[in-house]
Amino acid sequence: MIASSADKSGRARLAVRLAAPRGFCAGVERAIRAVEDALAAYGPPVYVRHEIVHNTHVVNRLKAMGAVFIEDLDAAPADRPVVLSAHGSPRAVHDAAAARNMHVIDATCPLVQKVHAETRRNAARGRHVLLVGHAGHPEVVGTMGQAPEGAVTLVETCADAEAVSPPAGPLAYVTQTTLSVDDAAEIVRILKRRFPAIEGPRRSDICYATSNRQAAAKRIAPGADLVVVIGSPASSNSRRLVDTALAAGAARAILLDAPETFDLDSLEDAQTIGLTAGASAPEVLVETFLARLAARFRLTIETVEAAAEDVVFKPAMMAAG
Template sequence: MDQTAGALLAAKPPLTVLLAGPRGFCAGVDRAIKIVEEAIARFGAPVYVRHEIVHNRFVVESLEAQGAVFVEELDEIPDDGQPVVFSAHGVPKSVPEAARARQMLYLDATCPLVSKVHREAERHHANARHILLIGHAGHPEVIGTMGQLPPGSVTLVEDADAARSVSPPPGPLAFTTQTTLSVDDTAEIVAILQSRFPGLSAPTKEDICYATTNRQAAVKAIAGRSEMIVVVGAPNSSNSVRLREVAERAGCPRAILVQRGRDFDPTQADGLRTIGITAGASAPEVLVEEVVSRLRERFAVTIEEVIVAEERITFKLPAALMGDRQPEPVR
């Protein structure tokens, strides 16, 4: 390091950055993005994608640059023989039914852990249980899960107050949850429902996914040491918003959500000695690096990784994208 660079570094106030681990992409998000990229490689552009493949504008814009075309509904897609990909959040059964009616080739990028919730809901319905779905109204995953069953089969429970007042129809009950909820909030809601409905059937395995659980645990691990936590993620990303809430509840004085480095004002760290950074499950690591770079412009940054779990889970691509054979259109 030359004297000028050394003097500049010395002039910057020190700042310790605690990087939460795990953070960023989960296996379901990684799989969904690969499905779009592989479809473009095999079929050429355009490849249509119903809704944002994951909730992150950087990812969406990167795929658009490769040839993906994002639509809200299937009726926006011309009959040009090109495939359509369903987002990682899952879709109601009516969507693939409509695709088959038009003889469209479709690729389902629904996260396998969301699909597990769908199958679980179907089993409860087959056993004549009414389902209490813990989740957020209007979220694509909730819409997809409720859309697996006939209307009236599912009652949405959004929070603890709703759990105290919900009046499901008489008969056997079961609950299931959105995969990206706050672990602590969900535990409170479940406890209320179980106290009100003692025969309530629970999932055979936790519905909140491993990635959500791990990222929230990592935030809790750094919250007590951080004067501020920066969550890298989109405002419409449920798991990212939950990370910000978890950070504050775990004792961090301030937690903010930013989409990427250019949206982050490093002066917000002025006067602080230690901040934490994490990223939602749909935010790539490059966006975390952007935030760190912004901080380095103003501070002498020391990085410390705080890792609470190692993730080695991967999910296979759909059979239609495996091997060399070109898949036939779905009839």
């Protein structure tokens, strides 16, 4: 690697390719607003089942405002509002909340709700559902919980797709919304080859934000010495951006939860880096990282746009029970 040239001040030059779009998507903005609105309307504490979105900084800010994050509804008193996270919840959670007459604000992303509806509809029509996704992810747990036990089989990898043996009868598939576009397409291709009559969604279940951020990552990655993805480890879409950047030609790619912890010395020999952020990462973290770079390097910043986004979702509805 050729060492970066320096200006008269002695600062090394560094080219930054800044991905667009990046950061918050409409579903994340809607979910965060649901917690903020509930705190404003009812005062703290407001209980939130699971992290509202998978970002450490967002969760900590809401905690400071009075949000209490729980994994089980039993941890929340029945007389306080409960927000259900953007990832979606099994039907059993909704039923348990209704049984206690809890005040529920459902912040499930509308695009996840689409997958839930597809799953319920396919199960009601007698189709066994193959769900392409990652085991244990809350979105997958919520989607599997839309149908009776045994009605959905999880397919995680191409090897799973080659080996899965569903019950005899009609089949359908749905996918987690935050998968690698390329990986999911290959798994679906295998399923369609093995089960030609399998039913799928009219439009891809992978959400627009995931697709757009991966497309932008592919554009900033080729030839980059490093691609930095701002996001938390629990964020599936952020982790997929790291994979996408590496596959697209970045020499190295990392997931960075806290920009203030990044070792600037590691860029001593770098000439070009890419910078993006997962759909649950606030833009302030990108700005913090750029400010740290600017204090050390003479930056040239190029915004690389893969798509324009203008999606806005209606606020989450607040209803009792």
